[in-house]
Amino acid sequence: MKRAHRWPVTVAAVTFIALLAAAGLRSAPSVMMVPLEVHFGWNRATISATSAVGIFLYGLVGPFAAALMQSFGIRRTMIAGLSLMAASTFVSQWMTQSWHYLVTWGLFSGIGTGAITMVLGAAMVNRWFATRQGLVMGLMSASAATGALIFLPFLAWLTSTGAWKPVVLTVSLVCLALIPLVAFLVPERPSDVGTTRFGEAPDAPPPPPRQVADPALALKVLASASRSPVFWLLFGTFFVCGLTTNGLVGTHLIAYCGDHGIAPVAAAGLLSMMGLFDLFGTTASGWLTDRYDPRRLLFVYYALRGLSLLALPFIDFDGTSLAVFAVFYGLDWIATVPPTVAITNRAFGERDAPIVFGWVMVGHQIGAATAALGAGVIRETWGTYAPAFLIAGTFGVVAGLAALVLPARQRLAEPLPA
Template sequence: MARSLHIAAIGPLVVRMSGRQDRGVTQTEQPSTTSPVAPRVHPAWWVALVAFLVLIGAAGFRATPGVLIDPLHDEFGWSRGSISFAVSVNLLLYGFTAPFATALMERYGIRRVVCGALVLISTGSGLTVWMDSQWQLVLCWGVLVGLGAGSMALAFSATIAGRWFVARRGLVTGVLTAGGAAGNLVFLPVVGLLVEGPGWRAAAVAVSLCALAVVPLVIWLLRDRPEDLGVRPYGAGDDYVTPPEAPPGAARRAVGALVSAARTRVFWLLAASFAICGASTNGLIGTHFVPGAHEHGMPVPVAASLLALIGVFDLIGTVFSGWLTDRYDPRRLLAVYYALRGLSLLFLPALFADSVHPSMLFFVIFYGLDWVATVPPTIALCREHFGEEGGVVFGWVLASHQLGAAVVAFGAGLIRDVTGSYDLAWTSAGVLCAVAAVSVMLVGGRGGKNLLRAEPSSS
């Protein structure tokens, strides 16, 4: 009797996820001794771990360009502006591949897209060893690596978090976003040492092999959806309904989401602010911090280590930002992030020296905490305003991020060639960040309607 009352108290037990109706245990039924035991760790966390490692590998070559600008300039005599143009192509393709990669993951599966992307990165990085002209730099460093990296952009993080998590989604988004920062931490000091020792070719080969080494791990452990393992997403309740599979026409869906989103003011505000985010991170600091510090006498390995240290605190800041996004208004978080970032950039020109000092360390720590802390709240706003298409829409917002990064990566190189200094680039980016802080506050707050399904406003 006691056992029967216990069974009645705990209610129906979900024993399997399938297309059939769940089967409950009643008072008269005896639980089967062969019933599967729920795993102590939900499979979603293993998928998130593999995705995190994938993003570390993908970040390897993206972390390399700033370290190679001076070596390529010294060996081939190419201007910093022309080398920065290859970086711009990389960043541009990285951004504009992302929306289509998100849709392709929906249609053909995450594993296939990610494996192909890693192979592209490995190929592009490896082929740079034999280049002897600028067009080859653009092809390998810009096109191949840009396409591969774009297929595993931040939209990949949004896809994993959206499919596998209901609870802790903001936190997981922050952790996965920080995978790129961890890639900087792993690769930049090593690349800097290789450049100073065996040379930049050894650095390119090392990154190529590391990206390729991730492929077997993806094939072995990464799964497309929770239903593939017979489980619900982490935190999903009994009322969870599996989303329908994406219809044919991945590219058409991506373009359709852009056309619909572009009719709204929210999209343009998010795109503009995120373009400034890309300009002030990947485009400026990520590409030009090392040569900017080196021109003040700082050794390349030391400057690369400082950039890697930014990655350490980026990891902390982004995870914390994901936690904050689950609890606070993402608009206000973004406004604070952009305002503080812009202020720090205005002080940067006065901080460069031939050695590391406390003020520069403070900048590195502060900028690292703020680096991509903007991502979790931006993804949250895309989901809030664009519903189920939020992941694809974020892919286009990410494209604007990389467009801003590409323009500034090239523009800062030109500024250095023309003026002999990066000072104008640092201060201009600081002013732009103030504009972004104002822009995000014009986005509607929590509880906004799904703009891709709502009727147009009469205003």
């Protein structure tokens, strides 16, 4: 490895690991759903409501975290998020009421994970990489599914006897262990360690100066971006992305499989299989984004995802059918992120793009929260998850068609003054 490339690769690796931990925390409620229902007697809709709050805050905090990274710093923001994640989940082992679960796993862990999200990956890629941005963003995006691959089978095994506290302790200790790693291996800027961005030309202009702390920066960027139709198209399609992934499949697939007599450990294995294939699918999506029109990529990803969800309620839920679904769906799990980030960068500029993408992520998490809560309510009302998957599949096909309306490469908004 070239000496000039050592620090960018190191920072990318540590960011990837931090995103893995956040993904592990976000996947934990799916394996705790049944144990909490049995232990406390809380119904599925009540538990799903906490998941919805956490998912929503995870998205809402994103643009403010991106703005904080420009003034307070990426490293400090990461440490603050990891600390809050570790503390809130650790305290939850003493909860006795459903509102305790809402406060610890819904409110505080939602805020903490909001600082360790895709906007962190976008900010890191823009600050440390001049080339290969799509490929690196693909790896950062795949971290969410890879986190499920690593954590879910183990977390499901911890709940195999009906226990939920071991899950709480595992997640909190992993987050705590990452704090010193970030503190020592994530410099704020390439110039702080005497290097440049990966692939940056020697005569490249200097990076923009660090912005003065402005609590309203995220809102100012939103006001500017919201005047562009492309923002609302990205926001809407990413709403569907969240609706069809972590809000529905990530939160309810294990319980849906349980309705068909499949044990939680086996169902978690399906999510892990999805994570394994998404690691390849999303990384390949980043490579493709560097080479092909991201609009057409989004059309393919959303349409195929929608069709797979429309088919799921009609399969036999045997081993072969579920394995085929897991492979097909896994390849497409978060493949939408690299082309979405690429369009955001081209439309709003590399400085404002992480904040704009943060607001696009709000749409993602609103969609995820809608599915997390709505699917739970549908299950309680209808006694089956099938309508929820059919609705989500239809939205996926519509989002694929909407992606074709996005503009090609032209700049759509002027950045805010530094």
